[in-house]
Amino acid sequence: MTRSAAEPLGPARGRREDTPFRRFVSDFAESKLAVIGLFGFLVIAFLAIFAPFVTPQNPYDLAQLDIFDVRLPPGEVGRSTGITYWLGTDAQGRDMLSAIIYGIRVSLFVGAVSAVISLAIGAVVGLVAAYFGGRVDSVIMRVVDIQLSFPAILVALILLSVLGQGVDKVLIALVIVQWAYYARTARGSALVERNREYVEAATCLALGHRRIMFRHIMPNCMPPLIVIVTIQVADAIALEATLSFLGVGVPVTEPSLGLLISIGFDYLLSGKYWISVFPGVALALAIVSINLVGDQLRDILNPRLRK
Amino acid sequence: MTGREITLSVENVSTSFFTRAGVVKAVDDVSFTVGAGEVLGLVGESGSGKSVTGFSILGLVDPPGRIVSGRIMFAGHDLVTLPEEEMRALRGARLAMIFQDPMMTLNPVLRVDTQMIEALQAHADISREKARIRAAEALAQVGIPSPDERLKNYPHQFSGGMRQRVAIAIAMLNKPDLIIADEPTTALDVTIQAQILYEVQKLCRETGTALIWITHDLTVVAGLADRICVMYAGSIVEEGGVDDVLDRPLHPYTRGLIGSVPSRNRRSKKLYQIPGMTPSLLNLPPGCRFRNRCPRADEACTAMPELRELAPGRAARCFHPHLGDQA
Amino acid sequence: MLVYIIRRVLQAGLVIVVMSVLVYVGIFLVGSPVDILINPEMSESEMEAVTKALGLDRPIWEQYFIFVGNALKGDLGKSFVFGQSAIKLIVERIPATMELAIVSIIVSLVVGIPLGIWAGLKPESVSGRSIMAGSILGFSLPNFWVGLMLIMLFAVMAGWLPAAGRGRTEVVLGIDLSIVTLDGLKHILLPSITLALSKTALVVRLARAGVREVLPMDYIKFARAKGLSNRRVIFVHVLKNIMIPIVTVTGLELGSVVAFAVVTETVFAWPGMGKLLIDSIGNLDRPVVVAYLMLIVFLLVILNLVVDILYSVLDPRVRLQEQRA
Numbered sequence: 001m002t003r004s005a006a007e008p009l010g011p012a013r014g015r016r017e018d019t020p021f022r023r024f025v026s027d028f029a030e031s032k033l034a035v036i037g038l039f040g041f042l043v044i045a046f047l048a049i050f051a052p053f054v055t056p057q058n059p060y061d062l063a064q065l066d067i068f069d070v071r072l073p074p075g076e077v078g079r080s081t082g083i084t085y086w087l088g089t090d091a092q093g094r095d096m097l098s099a100i101i102y103g104i105r106v107s108l109f110v111g112a113v114s115a116v117i118s119l120a121i122g123a124v125v126g127l128v129a130a131y132f133g134g135r136v137d138s139v140i141m142r143v144v145d146i147q148l149s150f151p152a153i154l155v156a157l158i159l160l161s162v163l164g165q166g167v168d169k170v171l172i173a174l175v176i177v178q179w180a181y182y183a184r185t186a187r188g189s190a191l192v193e194r195n196r197e198y199v200e201a202a203t204c205l206a207l208g209h210r211r212i213m214f215r216h217i218m219p220n221c222m223p224p225l226i227v228i229v230t231i232q233v234a235d236a237i238a239l240e241a242t243l244s245f246l247g248v249g250v251p252v253t254e255p256s257l258g259l260l261i262s263i264g265f266d267y268l269l270s271g272k273y274w275i276s277v278f279p280g281v282a283l284a285l286a287i288v289s290i291n292l293v294g295d296q297l298r299d300i301l302n303p304r305l306r307k
Numbered sequence: 308m309t310g311r312e313i314t315l316s317v318e319n320v321s322t323s324f325f326t327r328a329g330v331v332k333a334v335d336d337v338s339f340t341v342g343a344g345e346v347l348g349l350v351g352e353s354g355s356g357k358s359v360t361g362f363s364i365l366g367l368v369d370p371p372g373r374i375v376s377g378r379i380m381f382a383g384h385d386l387v388t389l390p391e392e393e394m395r396a397l398r399g400a401r402l403a404m405i406f407q408d409p410m411m412t413l414n415p416v417l418r419v420d421t422q423m424i425e426a427l428q429a430h431a432d433i434s435r436e437k438a439r440i441r442a443a444e445a446l447a448q449v450g451i452p453s454p455d456e457r458l459k460n461y462p463h464q465f466s467g468g469m470r471q472r473v474a475i476a477i478a479m480l481n482k483p484d485l486i487i488a489d490e491p492t493t494a495l496d497v498t499i500q501a502q503i504l505y506e507v508q509k510l511c512r513e514t515g516t517a518l519i520w521i522t523h524d525l526t527v528v529a530g531l532a533d534r535i536c537v538m539y540a541g542s543i544v545e546e547g548g549v550d551d552v553l554d555r556p557l558h559p560y561t562r563g564l565i566g567s568v569p570s571r572n573r574r575s576k577k578l579y580q581i582p583g584m585t586p587s588l589l590n591l592p593p594g595c596r597f598r599n600r601c602p603r604a605d606e607a608c609t610a611m612p613e614l615r616e617l618a619p620g621r622a623a624r625c626f627h628p629h630l631g632d633q634a
Numbered sequence: 635m636l637v638y639i640i641r642r643v644l645q646a647g648l649v650i651v652v653m654s655v656l657v658y659v660g661i662f663l664v665g666s667p668v669d670i671l672i673n674p675e676m677s678e679s680e681m682e683a684v685t686k687a688l689g690l691d692r693p694i695w696e697q698y699f700i701f702v703g704n705a706l707k708g709d710l711g712k713s714f715v716f717g718q719s720a721i722k723l724i725v726e727r728i729p730a731t732m733e734l735a736i737v738s739i740i741v742s743l744v745v746g747i748p749l750g751i752w753a754g755l756k757p758e759s760v761s762g763r764s765i766m767a768g769s770i771l772g773f774s775l776p777n778f779w780v781g782l783m784l785i786m787l788f789a790v791m792a793g794w795l796p797a798a799g800r801g802r803t804e805v806v807l808g809i810d811l812s813i814v815t816l817d818g819l820k821h822i823l824l825p826s827i828t829l830a831l832s833k834t835a836l837v838v839r840l841a842r843a844g845v846r847e848v849l850p851m852d853y854i855k856f857a858r859a860k861g862l863s864n865r866r867v868i869f870v871h872v873l874k875n876i877m878i879p880i881v882t883v884t885g886l887e888l889g890s891v892v893a894f895a896v897v898t899e900t901v902f903a904w905p906g907m908g909k910l911l912i913d914s915i916g917n918l919d920r921p922v923v924v925a926y927l928m929l930i931v932f933l934l935v936i937l938n939l940v941v942d943i944l945y946s947v948l949d950p951r952v953r954l955q956e957q958r959a
Contacts, residue, residue, distance in 0.1 A: 033767060146649065149938060150931075151893030158927055161915040238776040242897055245778045246912055261782065265901075269797060273786060280779050291774040365859055369850075399861030406859075411852035416874045425870075426860040477860065 027300045037292025044286050048105040055098035060253070071267070074274050088274035090264065096274060099260060100282045106256040107286065110167065111237035114174035119229050121175065122182025123221070127213050129183070130190030141187070147180040152239060160248040167250050170243065174236050185228055189221035223301045230294035234287045241283055257283040313380075314485050314517040315341045315364070320377030320387070322356075322363045331588045333359040333372065335541040338614070341485065344515040346508070348532030348549065350522060350564075354585055356541040357521045358407075361487045364519075365404055366394045382484065400430040403478035407490040409470035413462035419473060420458035426480050445476040449506055468499035472506070479510060485517045492527065504531055525568055529553055534620075537561050540586055540596040543614060547621035557623035557630065559601045595625070603627040639943060646939045653931045720925035724907055729809045730800060731906030734898065735891045737813065737826040739884060742833035747880065749834075750841020751868065757846065765838060772835025777894050781828040781901035788824060796821050798903035825902040829895060833887060837880060844876030885941030889934040 029035055047054055074088040074096075087096035129140040147155075156173045163169040193199065194217065202212045241258030243249035245265075250256045255263070257279045264276030322334040334356045341347045351357045362368045364379055366386060379386040382401060386394065406412045413422060423442035427433055433441075439458065446454035449472040462470060471491055478486050488507070492500040508531055511518050522528055528535055528549065535552055537545040537560065545558040556562040563581035583600035592598060594609040601608070607626045614624045716723060753765040789797035801818030803810040812818030848854065849872065857871050896908030903909065907926065914922040 033770075146652070149889070150934065151890045153896065154893045154930060157896065157911070157915070158923070161923060234774060238774070241776050242778055246897065246900060247916055258776075258778075261779070265782065268782070268786060269790060271790070273790070276782060277786065280782055284775055284779060287774045287776070288771060291770055295770060367855055367858055369855075395861050395863065397861070398859055404856075404859040406852055406856055408852060412856045414853040414857065414871050414875070416878070417871070422857075425862060425866065429860060429862050429866070474856070 024300065028296055031292075031296045031299075034292050034296030037289040037296075040285060040289035041293060044104060044282075044289065045108065047101050048108045051101050051105050055095075055101050057095045057098040058102075060102070071272055071275070073272070087278045088272075090260075090275045091267070096278055099255065100257065100279050103255055103257040103260050103279060104282060104286060106167070106250060106254055107237050107240060107258070107283065110170055110174065110240045110250070110256065111233050114171050114178065114236050114240075115229055115233045117171070118175045118178035118232070119182050119225060122179040122184075123186040123218070123225060125179070126183040126186025126188075127190045127218060127221070130187045130194055131209065131213050131217070137187075140183070144180045144183050144187075148184065152177040153242060156239060156243055157246070157248060160243060165248070165251045167254060170240060170249050173243070174239060177239070178232060178236065181232070182225065182228065185224055186221055189224055190217055193217045193220050227294065227298045227301055230290060230297055234290035234294065237283075237290070238287055257286075312343050313340050314343050314345075315519075316378075316380040317360075317364065318378045318380065320360070320363060320379060321375045322359055322368055322372060323375050324372040326371055329589045331372075332541050332591070333588060334363060336377075337538075337541075337543055338377075339536050339543065339546060341517045341519060343484070343517055344511065345534065346511065346518045346520060346532045348520050348522065348528035348535035349538060350525060350528055350535055351538035352523050352585060354540075354588065355538040357523075357538050358489050360538070361404065361489050361519065361521055364487060365398060365402060366391075367404075396430070399426055399483075400481040401484045403481070403483040403486045405471070405474050405478050405486065405488040405491045408494050409467050409474060409491075410494070412474050413470060415462055417461075418458070419460055419462060419465075423458070423473075423477055423480065426477050430481050441480065442476075445480050446473065448479075448510070449473070449476045450502075451476075468495050468503065471495060471499075471503055475503070475507060475510075479514070479516070482514060483516060485519070486511070487519045487521070489521045490523070493522070493524070500527070507531075525553070525564060537564070540591065541588060542596070542624065544597065544625070545623045546614075547618075551621060555629075557617060557621065557628040558597075558625050559603050559627070559629065560597050562629060563600075642939055642942055646935045649935050650932060653935075654928065716919075720921040721929070723922060724910060724925055724929055727905060727907045727910055729811070730904060731892065731895050731899070731908060733811060733813060734822065734825055734829060734904060734906060735888070735895055737822055738829040738891060738895075739833065739888070741826055741830040742837050743880070743884065745830070746834040746837025747841050747873075750838040751845055751872070751876075753838065754842040754845025754849070755868070757842070766842070769835040769838045772838070773832040775831070777828060777832070777897045778901050780831050781825070781898060784824045784828060785901070795824055797824075800905055825898050825904055828901070829891065829898045832894075833884070833891060836883065836887065840880050840883060841876055844879060845872060848872050848875045881944075882941070885944065886938070888937050888941070892930070892933070 028038075052058065070089060070091055070093045072085055072089045074086060085095050085097070087100065089095055090099065125140060125144075129137045156177050159173040159176060160169060163172065198216060199212060202216050207216075240249055240256060241261070244256050244258030245262040247262065250259055252259065252263075260279040261276050261283070264272075264274075264279065267273075267275050268277075317340070318338050320334060320337050321332065324331040324333055337356070337360055339347065349357045349360065359368065359372070363374050364381075364386065366389075368374065374387050377387060382397070384393070384397075386397075389397075413419070420439060420442060423445070424435060424438040427438040427441060428435075442458060443454040446457060451457055451469060451472055457465075462473075465473065474491070491507075492503050495503065504527065507518070510516070520528065520531060532549045534547065535549050536543050537552070537558065539560050545552060545556065545561045547557075552561060553565060556565055560581070563579075566579045567581060569578065581600055586592060586596060586599065594611055595601070595604070598604045598608045605627075612624050612626050614622050616622045617628060617630065749765050753762045756762040785797045788795045799821060801812045801821035802815045803812045803818060804814050805811075806814060812822060854867060854871060857867050862871075895904075895906060896911055898904065899906045899908035900912050907929075910922065911926050913919075914926070
């Protein structure tokens with residue numbers, strides 16, 4: 001495609017260095033929705049990390065609660081605590097705003113950690129399967145396929161009903177449910193990379209298997225995995241919320257958003273909507289912003305989808 | 308030209324594509340006529356604008372392209388300004404088109420009879436049974452054996468040549484006045500090519516259908532067409548009776564084209580090629596578009612030559628045509 | 635074709651056997667089966683009697699075969715809470731769940747396909763873009779949250795629709811169906827929309843992608859060149875081509891729909907298998923949980939098998955490839 005020098009198209013790019021990172025950022029910024037999503041996510045992450053400093057009340061500290069402040073509608077001021085309950089209080093007198101922010105913390109923590117652990121396990125398994133091929137590959141992939149053909153929620157439900165409650169158990173269940181997806185993607189990428197020349201070169205140098213797999217092949221498989229991690233974090237958060245809502249997730253002492261919603265569900269029909277609805281909105285915002293970011297990442301990093 | 312009635316008259320038609328990279332003048336001020344029962348060859352290399360000309364006549368130019376100026380007179384209407392409803396009534400009924408790749412012309416998930424019957428039912432109030440009979444007759448006419456059974460088949464059950472015959476049959480179903488064939492034999496074997504050429508020629512002579520045959524292959528056009536138009540970079544550079552043009556080409560491009568046909572080159576001598584490359588349609592040089600590759604170019608060629616009639620029925624767009632030379 | 639079917643059936647059978655072993659081993663890993671399958675409220679002597687009856691004092695592999703034998707006879711233990719056969723409890727509730735699942739799938743197709751086609755035909759328009767943005771919302775928002783919101787809006791605030799339960803049912807062909815009554819329809823509306831939402835988003839995306847892929851194809855141009863009306867080109871030529879991936883994916887997602895019905899049934903107190911499962915987990919009614927698990931495994935494997943075979947029937951190209959192979 002020839003372009004005569006007299007007609008520059010688009011903004012003149014001569015001034016700044018056009019590094020891959022800059023290009024990545026500008027590609028990402030093409031979608032306004034994704035930028036909004038990123039911004040939203042950063043706000044939520046900030047709230048989660050700095051929860052103790054941001055909230056007016058620590059909802060887990062029973063001493064800070066006033067039993068007379070139960071089920072207050074939004075906007076009321078606590079008599080003895082003097083806090084303005086912007087989003088109302090729940091059945092224990094907890095300030096909803098604080099409870100929600102702490103809830104975000106739990107939800108985000110569980111979602112992110114489980115996704116990262118699943119990524120680690122799944123990527124290694126996928127790499128091993130692709131690298132060694134043959135029997136090893138067939139067996140591993142069969143397991144992955146069977147695991148993937150079962151709906152995640154059922155597997156998680158059954159696991160948790162057997163394991164019992166607790167944040168660590170929820171993490172275990174989420175990891176078991178998610179690793180297979182990473183394994184399959186990692187294997188796909190690794191298969192493509194394995195046939196490339198640099199692997200042949202490394203093999204000729206008699207580098208150990210582990211070194212070839214992790215120092216050479218793995219970095220090249222990262223892009224699709226990064227896209228999946230983003231979207232999976234949102235899925236993990238949603239799954240944890242669902243499980244907590246159903247009563248098999250995190251314990252009542254450390255409520256995630258899902259649990260808060262579940263607790264408030266009973267009050268929905270009697271008009272005290274704030275106990276359920278506000279955590280719900282927070283949850284939805286968190287999930288949607290992550291998904292917006294992940295969607296745009298997928299569009300940029302996938303060469304086939306570029307227009 | 309004999310005193311035939313004129314079926315199609317393309318007058319100063321220009322079609323451009325408005326892309327992000329710029330405006331592509333795919334067809335630039337093209338004019339020609341086709342008489343009843345006549346075969347016109349539209350010859351040119353890839354990118355010369357011949358296919359887009361065909362689509363323009365049928366009104367099938369997809370955005371970001373559109374016809375920007377000119378008239379196309381057919382059956383007393385100007386096709387450029389004709390409302391879409393009436394255009395649809397003409398398409399497939401009085402104006403038909405055959406495409407290049409038979410693999411992709413027929414919808415792979417629909418049966419052949421469905422695709423033929425719908426072509427009939429779109430233009431006439433005809434029952435399925437009657438339409439099916441007509442379809443079977445049409446298949447028989449193009450030389451497909453056991454047409455009644457074949458109608459129930461899917462496109463992938465036909466070979467490439469057979470599929471193209473089906474496409475021809477569909478084109479002829481409603482007995483159009485004009486068929487535009489866009490390189491219909493390019494994707495086929497040489498032997499099949501010859502068969503299809505023969506079939507089409509026979510059908511057109513029998514039914515008096517006018518035919519525009521778009522191709523890049525001069526040998527195909529030589530045996531088939533009555534007249535040819537040579538296109539280069541979006542405009543017509545030469546036209547005339549086929550034998551005339553092939554024996555005594557006026558335009559240097561036509562001369563170069565003929566000279567580069569392998570059968571015309573002597574063995575063991577280097578195959579002649581026109582030097583240079585087709586210019587990008589985004590960035591056309593001013594004046595004659597063939598200037599940069601023409602052995603006869605000079606300063607006069609920086610102005611755009613008009614398509615002038617240099618002999619009865621012969622025209623060329625050149626300041627230095629090969630008058631009086633043999634090819 | 636027959637060879638293909640037999641091969642797939644054998645594969646399916648293998649998966650069921652493997653899963654049953656896994657389930658059984660799983661029970662052992664977690665704790666003694668005595669704890670799980672026997673009601674802890676029974677007296678010592680009752681427990682001993684049941685232990686002997688269920689053969690729980692025998693070695694593991696013998697127990698497995700007893701388990702399988704009983705399973706094939708349709709006996710997977712008795713519910714602690716209801717005292718009835720676990721299997722019978724679940725089977726009674728299958729019609730309710732399947733009714734919800736099937737209505738949801740129909741909703742997702744009926745709503746998703748037109749929206750997706752529209753978004754594919756006008757991708758740069760405001761409506762096209764909002765449909766795609768909506769689809770992101772569709773599959774990100776958790777099932778139960780959507781249900782909650784719908785209950786809030788339509789049941790609590792507007793009062794138009796009931797918030798829970800299944801409407802009046804009538805017996806049709808031996809099965810209790812609620813969609814044949816007006817009351818039933820009112821009850822199934824919100825739950826089916828909730829369950830259908832993420833599938834609808836998926837169908838919208840598939841349909842749009844399909845339309846974008848098919849529209850520039852030569853055969854569409856040829857169809858136009860034949861003078862066919864725009865409606866026919868889209869609804870016959872384009873539609874038939876995009877249906878294949880949509881049907882395949884929908885078939886594959888059937889299992890997931892039944893699984894997510896668990897959540898929807900809980901939110902809307904819909905008396906199906908899913909609600910039973912959640913209740914049983916809460917009540918520590920283990921036999922029901924185990925029975926549900928086995929049944930679901932069986933159901934999913936059969937479902938996948940049927941979808942596989944249906945797919946080869948739908949796509950004529952696949953059918954002939956199989957024939958030639």
